[in-house]
Amino acid sequence: MMTNHDLIKHQIKKFCFEKLKNNQEPLERFEKLVNSSSNMIENALKPELISATIIFSYLREHKLNGRGGITTKQLADYFGVKPQAVTSKVFDVDCIVNRSAIFPDDLKEHYEFIDIDRFEVSEEYYEFLESLEADDYKKSEKILLKLIKLDPDFFDTYTVLHEYYLNNGKGTKAYNLMQKGYERAMNLVLNKNGKFPDSLPWGFIENRHIIRVMFNFAALLWLNSDKKNALVIFNRLLKSNPDDNIGARYVIVAIHEGVKSIYEFEKMFDDGSGNWDWEAQEKWFWETASKYKSEIGWWLELEE
Incomplete structure (x- = not known):
């Protein structure tokens, strides 16, 4: 039966x-x-x-x-x-x-993330940036590690310390630090269902340290030839903040164009005197992005 x-x-x-x-x-x-x-x-x-x-x-x-x-x-x-x-x-x-x-409506509920005000650690962080210690690698490392311990979910400290590491030839330490920061940032913004925010607006100052650590970690992945995962992060940043104050749209197109790293991308628009040629970048973007409408066409349509 x-x-x-x-x-x-x-x-x-x-x-x-x-x-x-x-x-x-x-x-x-x-x-x-x-x-x-x-x-x-x-x-x-x-x-x-x-x-x-x-x-x-x-x-x-x-x-x-x-x-x-x-x-x-x-x-x-x-x-x-x-x-x-x-x-x-x-x-x-x-x-x-x-x-x-x-x-x-239950499945389509818009999820916006706005972080808390991390006033105490951010005040110390900005005081550090203005101090004489900021020019000393060893002292800077010690101070930034202390700030990370004070609030491990304030991510500008990770971003700046990783730059010190990169500038001093410590690429592995830079990567490991940013990976830790990125993972903590993701744990912070994902909701109880594991959903990334539909909106992570740059307009709220409280969110900017999160956006910066994600962008810079994606740039490290890009540098290390992990274009697939870099694009996942850059696309998330663009979709959750279509105003794109961080410039994710440019690097998305650059990766599809075969540019090897964010450093190579930046050299493309250096006018030779250390200044950024914004007009050249915009011209390049609009001429090039049209080739990748399946990847970024949705954003281009917003601007039409």
């Missing part, structure tokens, strides 16, 4: 073969239901109703039910159940296999 699991799976496969050109999406919904609520399958008094409801869930989402498609009555007749039973049961099934049909 077939179990409910085997019977429902067989019924769905048969319907898909006969009526849906062997489309496998209803079967995927069935497996999701099995993994999330096996009791609904095992304890079903009428397995045919579960089969019909899973099919109905798929048809309704893709607008294949009703006039011009497969009506609820036709579906119910195929499985030998009542149409009203199918429409009543679909709520329970959709809550598991197609939650967006029931709670669309």
Whole structure:
């Protein structure tokens, strides 16, 4: 004798073969239901109703039910159940296999992150930048490590210390430090569901140290030929702050163009006197970005 699991799976496969050109999406919904609520399958008094409801869930989402498609009555007749039973049961099934049909706003809720004011450590940090110690590598390292201990989630200290390390030939220490800072920054901004912010606005000063540490860690990945992960971070920064005060759009295009590092990119627009040629950079960007519309076209459309 077939179990409910085997019977429902067989019924769905048969319907898909006969009526849906062997489309496998209803079967995927069935497996999701099995993994999330096996009791609904095992304890079903009428397995045919579960089969019909899973099919109905798929048809309704893709607008294949009703006039011009497969009506609820036709579906119910195929499985030998009542149409009203199918429409009543679909709520329970959709809550598991197609939650967006029931709670669309729940999945699309906009998540904005704004950090707390880290006044105490930031005041000490800016005082350090203005001090004589800032010119001394050894003293600077000691002070910055102390500030990191004071507040390990204030990330400008990581960014500046990694620059000291790079300037003194300590690339591994720079990378390890920034990796730690980046990981802490991610733990700070991800919500309880592990979602990166839809909005991480630069306009809030409290967020800038987070954006800077992420940008600079991505630049290190880029320098170390890890373009894939660098692009993930740069794209997150651009999408969460389309005003792009940090300049993520430029480096995204540069990476796709084959530029090897942020240092190589910066040399492209050095006018020879140590000044930045912003007009040349903008001209280059708009001429080059059009080649990569699949990667950055969404941002270009915002500017049109």
